[in-house]
Amino acid sequence: MIEHVIPMTGNRPYPPRTSGFTKTFWDGIAEGRFQTTTCTDCQKTTFPPKPICPACMGANVEWKEISGRGTIYSYTIIHAAPSIFAHETPYAVGIVDTPERLRIGARLLIPQERLQVSMPVAVGRMEYEDGPFFGFVEAEGHGTK
Numbered sequence: 001m002i003e004h005v006i007p008m009t010g011n012r013p014y015p016p017r018t019s020g021f022t023k024t025f026w027d028g029i030a031e032g033r034f035q036t037t038t039c040t041d042c043q044k045t046t047f048p049p050k051p052i053c054p055a056c057m058g059a060n061v062e063w064k065e066i067s068g069r070g071t072i073y074s075y076t077i078i079h080a081a082p083s084i085f086a087h088e089t090p091y092a093v094g095i096v097d098t099p100e101r102l103r104i105g106a107r108l109l110i111p112q113e114r115l116q117v118s119m120p121v122a123v124g125r126m127e128y129e130d131g132p133f134f135g136f137v138e139a140e141g142h143g144t145k
């Protein structure tokens with residue numbers, strides 16, 4: 001479940017190119033579900049969601065909601081961005097390891113001075129004026145001791 005909502009200004013700089021297949025994912029983001037696909041033949045779960053299993057090449061996949069939790073594996077701060085993202089610099093992107101053994105590349109909506117490898121994070125819905133996107137925020141309870 002997506003518990004965090006992050007207000008953003010303006011429209012999404014690079015809105016998703018939604019297809020018949022990815023519509024399920026983006027509808028889920030809008031409705032608070034973080035989902036991907038699992039192969040019903042070999043049980044491999046991958047992210048982003050795929051209509052064909054990259055492990056066994058089978059086409060029998062099903063949608064499954066995932067925790068949206070994880071820890072930062074690595075990150076970087078973007079200062080020189082493509083022009084469509086320039087107004088959001090500096091911003092952090094990183095790789096998040098999840099309990100489902102997925103490695104997800106995404107925006108990290110965490111103050112630069114707090115970012116650290118292994119930090120617990122949770123998925124959040126970025127609310128732009130033209131629709132949602134997703135990124136990760138610092139997990140609640142982290143660093144409060």
Ligand SMILES: [Zn+2]
Pocket residue numbers: 039040041042043044053054055056057058
């Ligand atoms: Zn498979």
